[in-house]
Amino acid sequence: MRQPQSCGELFRVFTLLALQGFGGVLAVAQHELVERQRWLTRDEFLEMLSVGQVLPGPNVVNISLMIGDRFFGWRGAASALAGMLAAPLVLMLALAMLYGQFADNPRVSGALRGMGAVSAGLVLAMAWKLVGSLEKNPLGLTTCLALGALTAGLVVGLRWPLVWVLAGLGPIAIGLAWWKLRP
C-alpha cells in the first residue's frame, strides 16, 4: 500500500482520473486508486462505495471526499473534491459556450438530439441493471417493482414535486424494509 505525499498529489491524481471518465468516473476511479496508485485495497474501495451510496450526492464525489479526508483531513477532502470537479467543470462550460454559438446549426442541434437519445438509453440501462440487484432485496421483487412504478408514476404522471414523493413513499419503503429485516 502506498500513500499520497501531499494535498497537491491528491489534487493531481483526482484531476487525471476525472478527465479519463467519459460517461461516469466510478470504473476509472477504481482502476486508478486501487490498481495504479494503490492507495486502497479493492475491499476498502467497495466499502467506501457502499457508504457513499447511502449518502445523498454523487457516489464518486462522496468517495473522493472520503479518501481525501482519510489521508489529510478536511484539507485533503477539499483537494480531492477540487481535483474531481475543477478541470472537468472548465471543460464542460467551454463546451456549453461553444454549443451556444452553434445551437442554430442543424448539424449541431441534430448531433445533440442524437446524444440526448443515447443519454436516455444509458439511464434506462442503469434502471435495468438495478432491477437485477432488487431480486435480492428483502422487500421482494414484486413489492420493489410496485414501489418503483408508483414513484415513476407520481413523478412523471402526476408531476408531483420530488420532495413530496420521497417524503411520502420513503418512510413507507424504509419502514417495510426495517420490518422485513427483523431478526
Added chain:
Amino acid sequence: MTVPFHTADLLPLFLHFVMLSLLAVGGAITTAPDMHRYLVGEQHWLTDAQFTASVALAQAAPGPNVLFVAVLGYNVAGMAGAFAAMAGIMLPSTTLALWATRWGRSRRETRGVRAFTLGLAPLTLGLLLATGWVLTEPARDSPGAMLLVGLSAVVMARTRLSPMWLVALGAAVGAAGYA
C-alpha cells in the same frame, strides 16, 4: 416558449438545487425529473429540447455525471447560473458526506442503515425510469431517435462497451439528420 431570467431568480435557483442535493440518494441524475419539472414546467426557463441537450452535452465531456447540473445552470442563466446550480447541488451533500463518513463506516451493517439503503432502492429504480422518460421527450416523434434510445439501453445493459462509443454514435446519427 421560455421566460426571461432575472438576477433575482438566482437565489430560488440555488435553493432549489440545495433541496435536490439532499434528495439525491440515488445519485444526482435521479433528481433530473424534478429539475425538469421546475426549470421547464414551472418556471419556463428552458424548453424540453434545451433540457435534454444540456444533459446530452454533459455526456460528451469527461468527469462526474453531476456536472450536467452546471450545464443546466449555464443554459438558464450563463456563468452565474452554472455556479448557483453547481454550488446548490454540491454544498449540502458534501458537507453531509464529510460529517457522516466516520459515523456511517462503523454502522454500515446495522439494521437501520440497511433498511435505509434497501428501502430506497426501489424508489431509485422509479426515479431512473422517470429520468429516462423525461429525457426521451424530444425524441418521441423521431423513429431514428427512439431506435437510438433502445439500442443504447440494450448495449449498455448487456455489454461492457464504454458509453463513450454510444455517445459518439448518437452524435454521428444525429448530425446526419436521422435523430
